[in-house]
Amino acid sequence: xxxxxxxxxxxxxxxxxxxVVVAAAVGLATGAGELSIRAALQGREPDATVxxxxxxxxxxxxxxxxxxxxxxxxxxxxxxxxPLADPFVFGLSGGAAIGIAVVTVASGSAxxxxxxxxxxxxxxLPAQLAAVAGAMAAALLVxxxxxARGQLEPARALLVGIVFNSFASALVLSVEAVLRPDQMQAxxxxxxxxxxxxxxSLLAGAGIALVVPALVLVALAGRLNLLALGxxxxxxxxxxxxxxRLFAFFxxxxxxxxxxxxxxxxxxxxxxVPHAVRLVTGPDHRVVLPASALGGAAFLILADAxxxxxxxGLGAEPPVGAxxxxxxxxxxxxxxxxxx
Amino acid sequence: MILLEARGLxxxxxxxxxxxxxxxxxxxxxxxxxxxxxxxxxxxxxxxRLCCGLxxxxxxxxxxxxxxxxxxxxxxxxxxxxxxxxxxxHDLSFTAREVALMGRAPHLGLxxxxxxxxxxxxxxxxxxxxxxxxxxxxxxxxxxxxxxxVFLARAFAQEAALLILDEPTAALxxxxxxxxxxxLRRKSRDGGGALLVLHDLALAGAACDRxxxxxxxxxxxxxxxxxxxxxxVLSPVYGTPVDVVPNPGTGQxxxxxxxxx
Numbered sequence: 001x002x003x004x005x006x007x008x009x010x011x012x013x014x015x016x017x018x019x020v021v022v023a024a025a026v027g028l029a030t031g032a033g034e035l036s037i038r039a040a041l042q043g044r045e046p047d048a049t050v051x052x053x054x055x056x057x058x059x060x061x062x063x064x065x066x067x068x069x070x071x072x073x074x075x076x077x078x079x080x081x082x083p084l085a086d087p088f089v090f091g092l093s094g095g096a097a098i099g100i101a102v103v104t105v106a107s108g109s110a111x112x113x114x115x116x117x118x119x120x121x122x123x124x125l126p127a128q129l130a131a132v133a134g135a136m137a138a139a140l141l142v143x144x145x146x147x148a149r150g151q152l153e154p155a156r157a158l159l160v161g162i163v164f165n166s167f168a169s170a171l172v173l174s175v176e177a178v179l180r181p182d183q184m185q186a187x188x189x190x191x192x193x194x195x196x197x198x199x200x201s202l203l204a205g206a207g208i209a210l211v212v213p214a215l216v217l218v219a220l221a222g223r224l225n226l227l228a229l230g231x232x233x234x235x236x237x238x239x240x241x242x243x244x245r246l247f248a249f250f251x252x253x254x255x256x257x258x259x260x261x262x263x264x265x266x267x268x269x270x271x272x273v274p275h276a277v278r279l280v281t282g283p284d285h286r287v288v289l290p291a292s293a294l295g296g297a298a299f300l301i302l303a304d305a306x307x308x309x310x311x312x313g314l315g316a317e318p319p320v321g322a323x324x325x326x327x328x329x330x331x332x333x334x335x336x337x338x339x340x
Numbered sequence: 341m342i343l344l345e346a347r348g349l350x351x352x353x354x355x356x357x358x359x360x361x362x363x364x365x366x367x368x369x370x371x372x373x374x375x376x377x378x379x380x381x382x383x384x385x386x387x388x389r390l391c392c393g394l395x396x397x398x399x400x401x402x403x404x405x406x407x408x409x410x411x412x413x414x415x416x417x418x419x420x421x422x423x424x425x426x427x428x429x430h431d432l433s434f435t436a437r438e439v440a441l442m443g444r445a446p447h448l449g450l451x452x453x454x455x456x457x458x459x460x461x462x463x464x465x466x467x468x469x470x471x472x473x474x475x476x477x478x479x480x481x482x483x484x485x486x487x488x489x490v491f492l493a494r495a496f497a498q499e500a501a502l503l504i505l506d507e508p509t510a511a512l513x514x515x516x517x518x519x520x521x522x523x524l525r526r527k528s529r530d531g532g533g534a535l536l537v538l539h540d541l542a543l544a545g546a547a548c549d550r551x552x553x554x555x556x557x558x559x560x561x562x563x564x565x566x567x568x569x570x571x572x573v574l575s576p577v578y579g580t581p582v583d584v585v586p587n588p589g590t591g592q593x594x595x596x597x598x599x600x601x
Contacts, residue, residue, distance in 0.1 A: 006453045149354065222452020225438075226445055230429055232394055237498070238418030238446040283433045286452060 005286040012280075012287050016294035020063065023298040023305075027059040030305040053197070060203050061195055061262060062304045062320075063297035066269055068210050068259040070277075070296025072252040073270025074289055075217050078224035079248045080154040086271040087256040091161035093267075094168025095138025096260040099130035100190055101175040104183050127190075128261035135260055138164060139253035143246070151231065152245050193266035193321020195304050206258055213251035214293065220248050221285035228283070266300070266321040268328030273299050275335045303327060341405065343502040343533040344368040344391055344421070349400035350557075351386055360386040361397070362557035368502060368533045373524050375536040375544045377568075378554035379578050384537045385426060387554065388504050391535065392423040405501060418446035422498035426506040426537075428491040432479040436490040439479055440466050443497030465493035468523055470516065484511040492520060496527070503527065503534040509543055521547040541595035545569050546587070553577060569593040 003011075028051065029037065036044075040051035069087060076085040087093060104127065141164060146157025172191070176184050198206075217224075223244045226234040231241045259266070273296040274288060281287045300320070307323040344367060351361040361383040368374045376384045389395045391402055393409050402409040404420045412420070422443065432439065440462035444454050466472045469489040479487055488511040495503055503524070509517045524534050524547065538544045544551055544565065551568040553561040555577045561568045568574075574582045574595065581598040 004454055004459060219450055219452075222445060222448060225434070225452075226442055228429065228432055228434065229442065230425075232389075232425060233428065235394055235414070236392055236418065236423040236425070237442060238413075238415035240414055278433075282435070282438070284438060 005284055008281065008284070009287045009290055012291040013294065016291055016298070020294050020298045020301070023301040024059050024063070027062065027301040027305045028055050030309050031055060057197055057200055057203055058195055058304065059301055060200075060207075061198055062300040064203065064207055064210060065195070065259040065263050065266060066273070066296035066298070066300025067214075067293040068255040068296075069266065069269040070273040070292040070299075071214055071217055071289060072255040072259075074274045074285065074292050075220075075224065075248045075252040076270070077274060078227055078285060079152070079245050079252075080158055081227065082154055082158060083275065084271070085154075085158060086268075087252070087260075088265060088267045088270070089158070089162055089165065091138040091142045091164035091168070092135045092253060092256045093260065093265045094165040095134035095136070095141070096131040096257065097134070097172045097191060097265065098168050099132075099134025099137075100127050100264075101172045101187060102134075103127045103130040104179060104187055105175055131261040131264075132254075132257035135257035136250075136253055138168075139249060143249055151242065152249075189319060190264035192319035193264045193324070194319045195263050195300075195307075198262060206262065209258055210255060213255040214289075216247055216251040218286070218289050220244055220251075221289050224248060224285040225283075264319075264321065266324055268324045268332070269296055269300055269303075272328045272332050272335070275332065279335065279338070300324070341370040341531070342367055342403075343370055343372075343405055344402070344535060345406075346387070346391055346402045347400055349387065349390055349397045349402070351383075351390060351395060351397050353386075359557050361390070363400070364554065364557060364559050365400075366535075366552050366559065366562070368535050370501070370531050370533050371528045372549045373528055373534045373536065373547060374550045374552060375538045375548040376552050376554055377538055377541060377544050378560075381556075382554040383557040384554055385506055386557075388423070388506050388535065388537050392421045392504050393417050394423070415446045418498070418500070420500050421502045421504055422495040422500040424491055424495045424503070424505040424508055426510075428487065430480065430484075430487060435476050435478055436466065436471055436482070436486075436493075437462060437475040439490050440471075440475075440493040440497050443494040443499075446498065461499060462493070462497045465497035466490070468496060468519075469493045470519060485513060485516060488512055489516060492523075496523065501532050503532065504536075505534065506537045507539065508536060509538070509540060517543060541569060541574075545593040545595065546590065565593055569595055 035050050036047050037051065040047035073086045076087065076090055077083055142157050142161045143152065145160045146152050148156060176187060179187065223239045226237050226239050234241050274292050277288055277291045277295050281291055303323045304320045307318050307320045310318055347365045349361045349364045350359055352359045364383065364387060376387055378384055386395065390397050404412065409417065441454055441458060444458040444461060447458065448454060466475055469492050471489045471493055474482060474486055474490060479490060482490065492508060495505065508520060512520065527534065548565060550563065551565055552559055553568050553573065560577055561573050569584055571582055571584050583596050583598050584593050587594045
């Protein structure tokens with residue numbers, strides 16, 4: 001603890017980067033069918049297709065989404081000064097769900113069909129765009145309604161988020177009543193959080209897009225530390241508290257939006273990974289943020305690998321969001337108790 | 341060199357029925373330790389917050405080392421004045437060393453990474469407040485007095501010329517009060533200065549070069565401790581009879597409320 005933050009962050013990254021590599025190896029090696037990595041690397045089919053078209057993109061997706069959700073969780077916990085804040089108690093998930101539901105309903109209409117073809121021309125799905133838009137709109141709503149006297153009030157914002165989430169799930173439930181069974185299946189899979197197989201170009205785009213909020217948050221890390229002193233304490237040390245909150249909030253929302261667009265609602269990652277990381281590294285965000293990004297990537301890769309083998313005998317696969325919750329909930333209780 | 345110059349400050353809190361400060365003025369020169377004293381709700385803490393830019397006055401002007409407060413960026417301001425609030429947070433999971441290092445924040449660059457000089461400033465500040473052995477403990481596990489010393493270390497690590505400390509001695513035992521007074525004297529000898537908000541008038545008489553007595557947002561009296569700490573000045577302001585006797589050891593004025601038996 002006597003070393004500088006930069007040294008401790010570098011140390012955490014050196015420890016965690018190999019963990020991500022191991023997790024990725026596990027993720028690549030597990031799946032519905034047997035796969036010979038050697039055969040795949042020699043270009044023999046079908047192993048090459050399974051590895052490069054299915055498993056590599058899936059592991060990459062899990063890594064990106066896990067990192068994004070964890071980093072967003074760290075930021076939200078810091079700026080709300082509440083360890084229970086996470087992307088999914090905060091209205092962002094509800095907003096994204098509304099976006100998805102609306103698009104699903106609209107896709108039956110003529111306008112929906114035009115929008116769909118326009119969006120797929122751009123290489124993205126309208127549902128994903130709607131999810132990002134919904135999450136950002138929810139962020140804006142929470143940020144606006146969570147303010148009092150010109151300042152974001154953590155307790156108020158958290159309450160607004162929770163209430164908005166209930167409202168959103170009621171809305172989605174109502175929308176589901178008018179959906180066809182196949183649409184309903186798609187929506188509920190998405191709500192449960194599912195990792196699919198995305199094209200590599202899209203994954204690369206998402207990865208680049210995630211770098212922006214991640215860098216913003218790392219640059220804000222020192223100021224997020226100071227927020228722990230209270231708004232006044234941080235302001236006395238030269239922090240523009242309102243602007244720091246705004247930037248951190250929208251960087252976190254952007255990361256969540258991108259993650260949610262691909263996978264739906266994968267809960268618990270943004271809650272449990274930062275908690276586990278802080279137990280080891282302490283609360284310094286300059287260390288916690290990069291460590292959580294790597295820890296989150298490893299966690300979701302492993303959770304997805306678990307999801308793929310869990311019911312393999314039945315030829316079925318639970319949504320990864322269910323696995324993160326099943327693993328995450330007891331783990332969270334354990335972490336809470338170990339801190340007390 | 342005048343570190344702090346405040347003229348004609350008026351401030352009313354939102355929704356309040358009267359001004360918390362109604363035209364108060366005060367200054368702190370380099371080499372001076374000044375205390376704002378006065379009864380509850382006299383405007384002492386409001387004055388402290390205005391002087392470090394946490395609140396902005398509805399009327400009046402403040403300058404730090406000759407530059408108007410309004411012309412300083414937040415970070416420039418934080419390099420000129422360090423503020424210790426009355427109730428620093430007690431549930432921090434940061435260690436004492438990390439909290440002391442937070443005082444270096446106004447000096448750090450974009451990525452907020454501290455260098456060897458910052459680490460050394462924080463260490464020296466902790467040592468100065470007898471808190472070096474607490475360095476690696478989370479602040480949430482410290483006692484009130486220990487925590488206060490860590491936050492004092494943070495304020496000193498900021499290396500601002502002016503310190504504004506709101507009730508810095510409230511949680512400190514006698515030995516650590518003396519430690520703080522000596523630290524403030526060293527700071528002022530080195531060209532710094534301090535504005536303290538104090539309730540303890542005995543300490544104000546012993547530790548300060550100048551006292552500013554506030555009541556209902558106005559400066560009632562200002563001067564050396566011997567000039568301000570007089571029964572005929574204090575009794576009407578505090579609304580209770582007080583006696584002032586010279587300290588048998590130092591001759592400094594000792595204030596005591598007269599409490600009937």
